[in-house]
Amino acid sequence: MDWSTGYSSPSTITYMFVDAASLRGCTRNISRRFFSDQKFEFDLTRMVSGYNRLFYYDALPIRERDEDETVYLARTAEQRAVLDRAAAVDGVHVYEGDAHRRKNKGQGGLEQKKVDVMIAVDMLTHTFRRNMHQAALLTGDNDFKPLIDALVREGMNVTLWFPPGETNPELVNAADSRRPLDLQTLWNWMTDESRIRFQIPQPVNKDPAIEPGELLREWIQDGVRFQLRMDGDVFIVLRDGDNLNRLHVPHQNFELLVLHCKSMGYNVPDLPN
Structure with a gap:
């Protein structure tokens, strides 16, 4: 085998960063409006298609003060199962903005990792290291506008996936490309079971x-x-x-x-x- 030509990497590397709370909120609003508040689940295998890597960020509910651990685990079991299934998909990396007990018991209280900070740090790090040529961010949170501005100033091409009608135009206009989370896109990303219940028009x-x-x-x-x-x-x-x-x-x-x-x-x- 001739190795003289060296390693040939993909010509264009694109990472996708998903604010799970925005995706869930967008879907929940549509479900309440049209589908009697049913819950729908996404297939990360379908979401990662077209991207070299997908980074999925979610925050589990904080354990309430004096809440029994068994009760808390039962309350968050469904969401934990979703994250476990997502993490098992090739090319998908899940990061939890969960609330944890401080390692130093003397400090007491809970320590919460902020999802928005995690996304910002990761996107900027991958940009500075030139690990990717293009970045896609799924969110409707206007707090991410300064992040998109910074990425664009660094020369990164940014695509924003956003909930239409729910997202500040300033956030939408900050990106290089805009992709609304319309009904067809959400249906395309759903599991087979959810697709059956998410009955949108079929042209x-x-x-x-x-x-x-x-x-x-x-x-x-x-x-x-x-x-x-x-x-x-x-x-x-x-x-x-x-x-x-x-x-x-x-x-x-x-x-x-x-x-x-x-x-x-x-x-x-x-x-x-």
Whole structure:
């Protein structure tokens, strides 16, 4: 074997840093709004795809004063199990901002590691050491704007994944690239079991001659004709294509359908009075 050419590393190395509280909060808000407050779990194997490494940061709830340890462990068992499954995924590294008893018993009290500080230190360290060419940060916390500003000043290309409608524009505009955590993105990252329950619109191409149900609205956007129809209890957005295909986007929940279509770039008008 000829080793004279030396080691060949990936041409572009990208790390992703995930503020789990932001991801969980975004998903919880959508769940409360559309899915009766169901809990959904993410498959880190799917999240890490496209990245060389993914760093996942979460903070377990603080143990309350005088709370029995058995009770505390039971209360946090579900979240601990999620973190254990995440840590077992190749390319994923989990860091906990948990609350711990101080090693020196004489000091007493609890010592909590701050997740935002951990993320900032790690992102800056990897940037200064040139371990990565690009960085992706998932958060909606505006406290991270100074971090993004510092990374950009150091020449790091930063992509921000953020909860749309919940994130300060200053944070969004600080990044080089912006990626909203829309319904399709969240669905793509979920476990198979969660995907079944996270029932978002599933677009499908059909024969242009098929026009189901009753026509509610029709409009032109960017030179393309759209229709809003209702077939039984299902709302359907139709987008003209070619002679063989017409896109159908169906769902029973009109508000959820509008939100999903907005992420696709389709502006659905209000229902007629």
